[in-house]
Amino acid sequence: MNHKAFRGEQLKKARLLRGLTLTELAGRTGISKQSLSLYENNGNRPEYERGMKIADTLNVPYEFFLQEDSYLASTDAIYFRSLVSATKMSRTVQSLKLEYVAKIYEVLAEYVNFPVLHLPKVEFWGNDNEFDEQGSAAELKEIERIAMQVREYWNLGTDPISNLQFTLEENGLIVTGFDTNESKIDAFSQRTLLKGQDTRQGEMFLIAVDQGTKPQGRIRFDLAHELAHVLLHPWSEGLDMIPKDEFKHREAQANMFAGAFLLPAESFTRDVQAYPTDLKYYLWLKRKWKVSVAAMVYRSRQLGIITSNQHQYMMRQISKNGWRKQEPDDKPYFLNENIFQGALDLLFEQQILTPASFMKLLARRGINLFPTDVEDVLHLRSGTLEMSEIKPQIIQLKFPPQTD
Numbered sequence: 001m002n003h004k005a006f007r008g009e010q011l012k013k014a015r016l017l018r019g020l021t022l023t024e025l026a027g028r029t030g031i032s033k034q035s036l037s038l039y040e041n042n043g044n045r046p047e048y049e050r051g052m053k054i055a056d057t058l059n060v061p062y063e064f065f066l067q068e069d070s071y072l073a074s075t076d077a078i079y080f081r082s083l084v085s086a087t088k089m090s091r092t093v094q095s096l097k098l099e100y101v102a103k104i105y106e107v108l109a110e111y112v113n114f115p116v117l118h119l120p121k122v123e124f125w126g127n128d129n130e131f132d133e134q135g136s137a138a139e140l141k142e143i144e145r146i147a148m149q150v151r152e153y154w155n156l157g158t159d160p161i162s163n164l165q166f167t168l169e170e171n172g173l174i175v176t177g178f179d180t181n182e183s184k185i186d187a188f189s190q191r192t193l194l195k196g197q198d199t200r201q202g203e204m205f206l207i208a209v210d211q212g213t214k215p216q217g218r219i220r221f222d223l224a225h226e227l228a229h230v231l232l233h234p235w236s237e238g239l240d241m242i243p244k245d246e247f248k249h250r251e252a253q254a255n256m257f258a259g260a261f262l263l264p265a266e267s268f269t270r271d272v273q274a275y276p277t278d279l280k281y282y283l284w285l286k287r288k289w290k291v292s293v294a295a296m297v298y299r300s301r302q303l304g305i306i307t308s309n310q311h312q313y314m315m316r317q318i319s320k321n322g323w324r325k326q327e328p329d330d331k332p333y334f335l336n337e338n339i340f341q342g343a344l345d346l347l348f349e350q351q352i353l354t355p356a357s358f359m360k361l362l363a364r365r366g367i368n369l370f371p372t373d374v375e376d377v378l379h380l381r382s383g384t385l386e387m388s389e390i391k392p393q394i395i396q397l398k399f400p401p402q403t404d
Helices: 007-015 021-031 032-041 048-058 088-108 135-155 164-169 216-232 244-262 265-272 279-289 293-302 308-322 339-349 355-364 371-378
Strands: 073-081 172-178 187-193 203-210
Touching: 007 032, 007 048, 007 088, 007 308, 021 032, 021 339, 032 308, 073 265, 088 172, 088 187, 088 203, 088 355, 088 371, 135 216, 135 244, 164 172, 164 216, 172 339, 187 216, 216 244, 244 308, 265 279, 265 293, 279 355, 293 308, 339 355, 355 371
Parallel strands: 172 203
Antiparallel strands: 073 187, 187 203
16 A cells, blocks of 8 residues: 555545534635545545645645554544534544544553553443433432442542542543633543553543633533543443433433532531531632532532522522622633643653654654644643754863863
8 A cells, every 4th residue: 555645534634623614625725625525535636736735724744644544543432511512523623632642642652651540340220211400319329329439449538639630640541631612512531442452451531621711610520520421321332323312311420420529428518518508608618629619509409408499599699699600719720731741751851752753753653743733632731842953963072171
């Protein structure tokens, strides 16, 4: 096979990565939609000049279109929060980004030992049951049990989790952040089966959260929500095939788990029962538990600490105060530097790789992206992959220095 042939599937991938339709790409390049469609389906091959114009428009190296993808790991469906309302294109863009995260993980795993996936074996019967938003008593009890099982398995006790991102990463889950520019997507998760492995040790779970506008409480809830999907729900089916009611059911279950995991029944009840209907008291508790007031009020209702009428009244007060959009002291929260940043910092510091050699390594594996795109996909510090030319040293100091 000619590895330097123009590959239409790579053109389509680049277009979708930028969130463009064929019509939009045609408008930006001046190349007809029909021609672009032929290129994508390998019905025709663009001349070099046209190929370069497309590459420049999509902001990818021309080599992106030429190299065969050597990545053989298989990826499953992605759980998107707000799947029903999110646009198909926005979901496709984020799916492709997660695919590149998985690819680069596989490359880096040849050089560093990432934390091993360390998840408890969970038995959950609740996938096919009828439900309401509050959840049945039996279903809630089952999810409470699983949330405590995870805390015990990870030796977390029942106190607030100080750094949820670190806890997830320490136990082998990959956490990254994306600026989705899509208000209808909060977070998403994906399972990948790594090359040559078909057991749990060969699984990799990616969790991505939209950040830059959300406060810490929302980000933490999103992370716990996605952990629920990892633990509770099937990964072998396409989510587009799931009925809307079933998807809503799974989302409700994930929310139940997030509340139970972040706010354990016994310790949270002990804290909140002093002033269970005082919103100012919940604001004070928010500093300790790092969860939104609205989520804590809902959890109080779920645990029977407040009545349904009290819950409804408190939620009306939250709305009246404008807290549904922004609670007091909320400010945009950003994730800590992730394991990819740590891995690359280590490899660069030890001079195992340089930014330039790392980018060349990715290119050899069929990952032809510009450094800024890799930084974005992996959620790296800006400038991490900035490449400076190393000039050969032809002048040397005299040593030891001459003295009078």
